[in-house]
Amino acid sequence: MQRQFNTLTLALIPVAVVINIVMGQIVAVLKLPLYLDSIGTVLVGALAGPLAGGITGALANLVWGVLTGPTIIPFAITAFVIGVLAGWFARLGWLRAGGGAAGLVKAAVAGLITGIVAAIVSAPIAAYLFGGVTGAGTDALVAFFQSMGANVIQATLGQGLVSDPLDKTITYIVVWLILLALPRRQVARFPQGEQLVA
Amino acid sequence: MLAALLLALVPWGRDERWLAVPPLLVVAQGALVALNGRAPLLAWGRRLFWLMAPIFVSLALVQGLFYPGARTVIWQVGPLSFKREGLLFATLVGGRLLLVVGAFMVLLTTTHPADLTAALVQVGLPPEGAYLVLAAIQLLPRMQARAQAIMAAQQARGLALEGAPWQRARALLPLVGPLVLGALHEVDERAMALEARAFRAPRPKTSLRTLHDSPAQRLGRWLLVLASGIVLTATRWPR
Amino acid sequence: MPVRCSVEHLTYTYPAAPTPALREVAFDVTAGEVALVAGANGAGKSTLLAALAGFAPHFFGGHLEGDVWLDAPSGERLSMRHTPLAEWVTRVGLVFSNPFNQMSGARLTVFEEVAFGLENLGVPPDEIRRRVAAVLDQLGLAALADRSSYALSGGQQQRVAIASILVLEPELLALDEPTAQLDPEGTREVLAALEALSQAQHIVVVATHDLEAFEPLATHGLVLRDGRVARRGAFADVVRQPGLAALGVTPPLSAALESGAWKPWSATPPPFDLTPDDLALPTFLEVRVENVAYRYPEGVEALRSVSLVMKPGQVVALVGRNGAGKTTLSKMLIGLLRPEAGRVLIGEHDARAFSVARLARWVGYVFQNPADQIFKRTVWDEVAFGPRNLGFSPERLKWAVELALAACGLEGLAAAHPYELLPNQRRWVTLASALAMETPVLVLDEPTGGFDRFDHLRLRHLLRALRAAGRTLLLITHDMSLVAEVADQVVVMGEGRVLAEGTPRQILTDDELLAKAGLEPPPVVRVGRMLKLPREVCTEEELAKALRDRNGGIWRSGFLGV
Known part of the structure; x- marks a missing residue:
């Protein structure tokens, strides 16, 4: 870590971690059926690369776990993967700000793929560690899939595949819109900035 | 620092004989927190309860009612039938979870993040x-x-x-x-x-916060690792 | 040989910028001197300080010509260009205006925060403890050593920021508008701290708009215009030279009077071409606050039975310490907080019965921090956001936005990105955003942060024009000169109550009351007393008239000293 990140990236990560956490507050006020708690992660992945993105995601779960309760800490693995994917998608140019509707669709597809991967990574964690439940409303979905004959891990995966892809698609769209709204000069100062300005 | 070691206290027992272990160990964790005073104990207990209660309820409902392949109905409430296999699974997972979460909470209530990172x-x-x-x-x-x-x-x-x-x-x-x-x-x-503030200065840093790691603590840590190893072997060994 | 800093032919261009931000800047400062850097916003003050401290170019990148040289006590002559930033920061320390952002985040208590730099330099712990304790003592922070650096007032936090830099024992301390985000008490604390420093043989360079406040400390002055040095010399000489006003600089009032070229601000014509008719609206609303009480959920009693009437065509100024309840009260007008007892009437409507978004049709609100609302890609879209929410027709929208942009001096910047503007211009964007909503009532919460002379004058003209147009205006501010020049009524708040109410003259000449509320009389009142004018003066126009009456229209250089 010593030399891997420049100071700007280093200062960016904790800010993004907190953005992830605070998003929960905003989504709650708007009563939206989403988490959007990886906006900071995807943003850092896009601006500063896969490793920085992954660290942001993992750290957000760790910090939130320290502050509220450790049950979300195991999902730091998922959050790490989300950040890394965001970094890769940005490198591929899928998060390039601009390009009108085509740009938007590209970002949305990247989000969709990320969401599917996130669901696949989360399922075994949720199944083995938590018996498939989280204590929230989405547990009803797990019950539903199990009653249809799925085993615990299949049911957890089913639950994840219903909620994660939508959430991550919207997350990526929001991040894409934010990248679009950022001044170019500011974006260009980050390590991956060049890949983001059209 | 010692608190961190409790994480090792996770038995991975897989059958009914181990059901009583997690509650006992959680009581032990509580006792450890109580060494730091009454207020931390209350805080620990309250946070643990509110964190785990919804998960337990959910576990009991989802797995008690819908555990795949479960047949032995032990409790019928109207159209809902709780089955033995499901509740057993729920209790096992719940107990394991309670232990891990409890241990983490011991760490969090007794150790300031600054000390932990230092x-x-x-x-x-x-x-x-x-x-x-x-x-x-x-x-x-x-x-x-x-x-x-x-x-x-x-x-x-x-x-x-x-x-x-x-x-x-x-x-x-x-x-x-x-x-x-x-x-x-x-x-x-x-x-x-x-x-x-020269944070990126390419030379060795010093630190004001130094933590004492006594030989007794080191010994304790090794004993815990050993104990976990024994528990693991005992539960996994062919029977 | 004394410690000396020489800036030589410094020309600096930010990355991708078309023109240099600094051109051929040259000056010297020696230990024990306090140099003030003044100039309009955008003249290059912050860039100059960033270059002194090595951040330009070592952090920002960009292109540098010339150099900053430091003659160290050891006799070495050090070049900024050839010294790595992590080394240079032990020679030249930089403090900026936002106290919060300067807390590293890496440490918890004030003591640890101040120690952080020394830890990074690998200083042995015993020496760290000794040096930190000494610096905390010097800046009057010893009692706060174990507090969290995040649980402090702005003034305290800014002093912690200064201590954190000072502990590295730099030869030169560069402070970029160190008091711009502080209330009068915080400003006094920081000034006292800086006084102690200059006596300790540091070189101190301060960029500021508030020459009045720094006058007692300053030995040298440097005025920039478009990145070049426009004036340079002993502070007392520089501020007595004519033509500073045209450089966007307000010299200390007494010095300006002595220069013989002083004119009241209102003698300068408004920088916009708008008549009260342009700004008039079909509706006029009176606001009544009746026996309002409010307690925050945490139990803090913020307001205890406050009453207040605001009439159309009047500016009511709300003054007092931070935490006195000013912002709490103003948030009631737009429904962001609902009174526990009493009521707030906007016209004949009880504010309680309407959502915030609905009240926004009647009450415009300019918040303190522009970053809390800006999110569009162009200034035009940003200003249009509010009117669009209110459902303005396209023609009305265009009219309202363009009028607001003109009033706020943003005509030429409609297509610019708000975050590529200067901080003071972003503040104008938020003002324009509220103006464009065409509300009969307008609340302005600390609108002057980071303003230069041009901005101050524009705001005064604008507020007077809005008043003449019959708007109902509430102004929350620590700037007593602004209060004197534009307010009709002043309400002094303290501990959730109205301490006093009256005309600016009644309030601003009552020393006992001002002290009780943590405020200071404006320079005009102080200078008027110094001159022993027959009648207390409050506004610059009154001062000008009194001086004309006394001197037959002439005031000579040096007459203040007699």
Whole structure:
């Protein structure tokens, strides 16, 4: 870590971690059926690369776990993967700000793929560690899939595949819109900035 | 620091004979917290309860009612039939979870994050890592206040936060936008503040916070690792 | 040989910028001197300080010509260009205006925060403890050593920021508008701290708009215009030279009077071409606050039975310490907080019965922090956001936005990105955003942060024009000169109550009351007393008239000293 990140990236990560956490507050006020708690992660992945993105995601779960309760800490693995994917998608140019509707669709597809991967990574964690439940409303979905004959891990995966892809698609769209709204000069100062300005 | 070691106290027993173990060990954890006084014990207990209660209820309902392949009904409430296999699975997972979470909470209620990160730096975590954790924790209240201020400011510009789902979704960008743009704008100054204090100076750092690691603590840690190993072997060995 | 800093032919261009931000800047400062850097916003003050401290170019990148040289006590002559930033920061320390952003986040208590830099330099712990304790003592922070650096007032936090830099024992301390975000008490604390420093033989360079406040400390002055040095010399000489006003600089009032070229601000014509008719609206609303009480959920009693009437065509100024309840009260007008007892009437409507978004049709609100609302890609879209929410027709929208942009001096910047503007211009964007909503009532919460002379004058003209147009205006501010020049009524708040109410003259000449509320009389009142004018003066126009009456229209250089 010593030399891997420049100071700007280093200062960016904790800010993004907190953005992830605070998003929960905003989504709650708007009563939206989403988490959007990886906006900071995807943003850092896009601006500063896969490793920085992954660290942001993992750290957000760790910090939130320290502050509220450790049950979300195991999902730091998922959050790490989300950040890394965001970094890769940005490198591929899928998060390039601009390009009108085509740009938007590209970002949305990247989000969709990320969401599917996130669901696949989360399922075994949720199944083995938590018996498939989280204590929230989405547990009803797990019950539903199990009653249809799925085993615990299949049911957890089913639950994840219903909620994660939508959430991550919207997350990526929001991040894409934010990248679009950022001044170019500011974006260009980050390590991956060049890949983001059209 | 000692508290961290409790994490090793996780038995991975797989059958009914081990059901009684987690509650006993959680009581032991409680006793450990109580060494630090009554208030931490209450805080630990309260947080543990509120964190675990919804998960337990959910586990009992989802797995008690819908555990795949379960047949032995032990309790019938109207159309709902709780089955033995499901409840057993729920209890096993729940007990295991309670232990792990309880141990983490022991760590969190007895050890300040600053001490924890300082200890981790002493055993080799780069100072940058410690910075990331502490800075995030300390930034949170300010960012929460900013989220409130943003909601106030945008409502004062006529943005409705209530109404149809579509309308509420449209309010997302005017709220997230200032939060992220403003935060990114501040990143420059925050990075400069780090540079101004020679954070990236390429030489060995010193630390004011030094933690004492006594031989007794080291011995305790090894004993716990040993104990976990025994438990693991005992439960997994062919029977 | 004394420690000396020489800036030689410094020309600096930010990355991708078309023109240099600094051109051929040259000057010297020696230990024990305090140099003030003044100039309009955008003249290059912050860039100059960033270059002194090595951040330009070592942090920002960009292109540098010339150099900053430091003659160290050891006799070495050090070049900024050839010294790595992590080394240079132990020679030249930089403090900026936002206290919060300067807390590293890496440490918890004040003591640890100040120690952080020394830890990074690998100083042994015993020496760290000794040096930190000494610096905390020097800046009057010893009692706060174990507090969290995040649980402090702005003034305290800014002093911690200064201590954190000072502990590295730099030869030169560069402070970029160190008091711009502080209330009068915080400003006094920081000034006292800086006084102690200059006596300790540091070189101190301060960029500021508030020459009045720094006058007692300053030995040298440097005025920039478009990145070039426009004036340079002993502070007392520089501020007595004519033509500073045209450089966007307000010299200390007494010095300006002595220069013989002083004119009241209102003698300068408004920088916009708008008549009260342009700004008039079909509706006029009176606001009544009746016996309002409020307690925050945490139990803090913020307001206890406050009453207040605001009439159309009047500016009511709300003044007092931070935490006195000013912002709490103003948030009631737009429904962001609901009174626990009493009521707030906007016209004949009880504010309680309407959502915030609905009240926004009647009450415009300019918040303190522009970053809390800006999110669009162009200034035009940003300003149009509010009116669009209110459902303005396209023609009305265009008219309202363009009028607001003109009033706020943003005509030429409609297509610019708000975050590529200067901080003071972003503040104008928020003002324009509220103006464009065409509300009969307008609340402005601390609108002057980071303003230069041009901004101050524009705001005064604008507020007077809005008043003449019959708007109902509430102004929350620590700037007593602004209060004197534009307010009709002043309400002094303290601990959730109205301490006093009256005309600016009644309030601003009552020393006992001002002290009780943590405020200071404006320079005009102080200078008027110094001159022993027959009648207390409050505004610059009154001062000009009194001086004309006394001197037959002439005031000579040096007459203040007699």
